[in-house]
Amino acid sequence: MSARRRVAVIGGGRNCEHEVGLATAASVRRALDPRRYDVVPLTIGRDGSWSSDGSPLAFADAVAVLAACDVAFPAVHGPHGEDGTLAALCELAGVPYVGAGVRGGALAMDKWATKLVAAALGIRVAPGMVVASVDELVPVRLPAVVKPVAAGSSHGVTLVRSAAQLVPAARAALELDTRVLVEELVVGREVDVAVLERADGTRVAGPPLEVVVPSGRLFDTEAKYDGSADFRLPAVVSDVEGKELEEAALAMFDALGCSGVARVDFFLTRSGPVLNEVNTMPGLTEQSQVPKMFAAAGLAYPRLLDELVTGALARVG
Incomplete structure (x- = not known):
């Protein structure tokens, strides 16, 4: 039997999808064939800290663990993960990785x-506009959907049915991102x-x-x-x-x-x-x-x- 490949499964994440990232990583770790893969767990905390099997790691040490693996399996959803940042880290560490590259992410x-x-x-696509503040909002055809430009799991998404709901919906989305997408409901x-x-x-x-x-x-x-x-x-x-x-x-x-x-x-x-x-x-x-x-x-x-x-x-x- 050939040597098992060391796979760094990275879960969690410094974003609102942290729990989903933990669930995905745990599921991936359990399902990877132990006859073929030696799984190395890495977790990114809500505060951006790193750990492995519950033991805290300095960032430099986490990168060293990652670089010692044959391949990385990023299981971090949303910002600071899915958006190309983890792909960039893997590229700099010289480690092949699952998923989209920096540009695609x-x-x-x-x-x-x-x-x-x-x-x-x-x-x-649905007609829409992007704004960076509530001051940039203009009247839109209702109902409309308001969402952060870059967030996942539908966090910060609001269905707006009246003009009075538009500003509060945009403010809620701006709590998660610096830009907001306002689209006509499809x-x-x-x-x-x-x-x-x-x-x-x-x-x-x-x-x-x-x-x-x-x-x-x-x-x-x-x-x-x-x-x-x-x-x-x-x-x-x-x-x-x-x-x-x-x-x-x-x-x-x-x-x-x-x-x-x-x-x-x-x-x-x-x-x-x-x-x-x-x-x-x-x-x-x-x-x-x-x-x-x-x-x-x-x-x-x-x-x-x-x-x-x-x-x-x-x-x-």
Whole structure:
């Protein structure tokens, strides 16, 4: 048997998605095949501190642990992780890593930049604007959705139905980011498509998944984690709709420069797909959307993780 690869699984994170990052990292650590991988746990605290198995590490020591590994598996969602910062750290440490590189992570985390890329590809997006303060707000068509430009798990997202709600919603979003995206509400089914870059460089889209939430609600932070959302897999779509969704997801994956795996979220309207956002480090517990999608296509969770780690190693030869 060949020597086991040392895999640094990095969880937590200095952001509002800290708990989700802990859950993803714990799930990944449990599922990586111990016959093939020697897992090295690293955790980033809410305050940015580092630790391993509960033992505090100075940042320099954490980097030394990371540099001694064969590959890194960043499982940190949101800012200071998914946005390219952890990818940059791995690049500087000379360690191959799972997921998008610096450019892909940074572009996809910026919802406004993502929409500009989509529009350039001919993929429909919701009309909207970006503001850096409430003073820049102008009247918008209501209802509208207000959200931070760069945050995850729907933190800071508000559905605005009246003009009086707009300023408070923007202020709430500005607590999480320096810029706020205000978009017209898109009426349609919420359908997600996961794209996997296999170890051989080929890309495959999983079956579409529809997210059904109670009437009148957004798929917000509460709905994502309180069990009220209903995941329908595979989503019931026509052949034409399925082809449009898959082509748009693959196009966004390539244009943003994604690697490993990404989840591309759409609203499926009567006129076709409208891009919502792209997640380059989606939830990756066994019960998360992306693993469920690929499991439905015959790729079990441990095999999916193995594909991601093998792919990260293959990209560096």
